[in-house]
Amino acid sequence: MALDRDTLDQLLDTIRRFVVERLVPNEARVAEEDRIPDELVEEMRALGLFGLTIPEAYGGLGLTMEEEVLAVFELGRTSPAFRSAIGTNNGIGSQAIVLGGTEEQRRRYLPRLASGELIGSFALTEPDAGSDAASLRTLAVRDGDGYVLNGTKRYITNAPQAGVFSVLARTRGPEGESGISCFLVEAGTPGLRLGHKDRKMGQQGAHTCDVIFEDCRVPATALLGGREGDGFKIAMRVLDKGRLHIAALSVGIAERLIADACRYAAERRQFGKPIAEFQLVQAMIADSRAESYAARCMVLDAARRRDAGAVTTLEASCAKLFATEMVGRVADRAVQIHGGAGYIAEYPVERFYRDVRLFRLYEGTSQIQQLIIARETMRAMAG
Known part of the structure; x- marks a missing residue:
């Protein structure tokens, strides 16, 4: 069920502030300890982040696909570990039950998944x-x-x-x-x-x-x-939705990396001026911005088509392929702009460079997305 614009804006603003004020300051701690602090998990539960996509009838917010990707754009601006904590409850961990469960199964599991009591x-x-x-x-x-x-x-x-x-x-x-x-x-x-x-x-x-x-x-x-015998069919429907989610996450991380790279380029001086004034640095920023914008547009278009009732297997694979490959290129450029500092763990770009490599593998590798895109395109052309 779609939220009204004011409610959606309030939700996105709340997530944005939570990311900036609570999650970003704890990124290094999470990486060092390999765990998300309990107090942050409790705050995520209190904000309803575990139930963003679960229907309202079962205790969630019931976001549409477009609303979900807008929320994920915001969550992507911090360590992907935080998104992963809530990701399965909003995606592959709950959606099989939403799409194919009996009413008894939905009532048994979905309210506890929505609250974060159950992972x-x-x-x-x-x-x-x-x-x-x-x-x-x-x-x-x-x-x-x-x-x-x-x-x-x-x-x-x-x-x-x-x-x-x-x-x-x-x-x-x-x-x-x-x-x-x-x-x-x-x-x-x-x-x-x-x-x-x-x-x-x-x-x-x-x-x-x-x-x-x-x-x-x-x-x-x-x-x-x-x-x-329904398992494979349900799994593929779940993965179609999950691919748009991962594509949106890739966009959010790319935008974070671009912001970090621009900040560093403005502060770092060589040859008597900020490196942001050098055209080859500007070219890396420009390419990153153009590609992240293209990916954002693809994700939103595919999400809107899905909300309108269209089968979006092709569009979801296109978005997942482009966005996950894109964020890998953006991460590489961000490290390059940071120079030697980008290879040092003190700077977040070093961590993000490793983190984003996974996106081209799970929810279907880039090569699997290419096969799906070719298959669906050939099918459409033949029809």
Whole structure:
């Protein structure tokens, strides 16, 4: 449900001030300690940030796609670890339940996800199944009044904190999309265990790990929507939405990096004047600004199309591909403008340079986006 303009502006202003006053000053602490302080998580809960996209009927704000990306533009102006803390509850950790859950499942989980009491996690990727999601091997075998799950999920975001996992598992057939179902598995279920937290290149404070199922028994009511075979279809719908979210995040981070680069260029002096006066530095700033503006326009256009009811598989992949590649280039230029200082951890650009590398990998790699874009374009041209 769309907010009125005044309410939306107030929400965006609140997020903007929270980012500037509370999150940015704690970026270095989060990177050093590899955790978000409890008091900041509580403040995020109090602001309703865990339930931005969850329908109002279940305790969330029910933002439209356009409203969501506007909020993410603001959240992107700080360490992506903060966005990750709330990201799964607003995205892949809740949207499978929103899109495909039974009413009982929605009422059981969505209000607690919206409040941040419960953290959701989406368990799709496996050691041998990532980009080729239809080849996943985790099995869910019907046994009496329930199912028994066996398999390993890898690189699962927020798994160490999660209270409920949306697990994609095969209920029939050795391969293919039609045999994949989704199960809601609660943390603490016998047979579910977590691997060690992954040590990552960047994004300290945002945690991933393996999720391992060994004869993990769940009741039949854990089957999302009560229907076998819908899991892959729901996963793809969730990922379409998630790709726009990541594209918006990339825009927000790019705008932060441009601001940091401009500030440094205005202060740093060489040859008797600020380096901002040198044309080759100006060229890097200009290219970064033009590309971030283009990405912002793409994200907003795709979001509005989705809100209007259009299928936006093509547009979401275009936006995700362009925006995530764009922020990598912007981060590289920001380091270059900082010179040697950009390689030193004292400056945020060093951390962001590592952080943004992930965006070209998850929610579908850049190469997968290219395949989707080509497929959807050929399909449209043939029609």
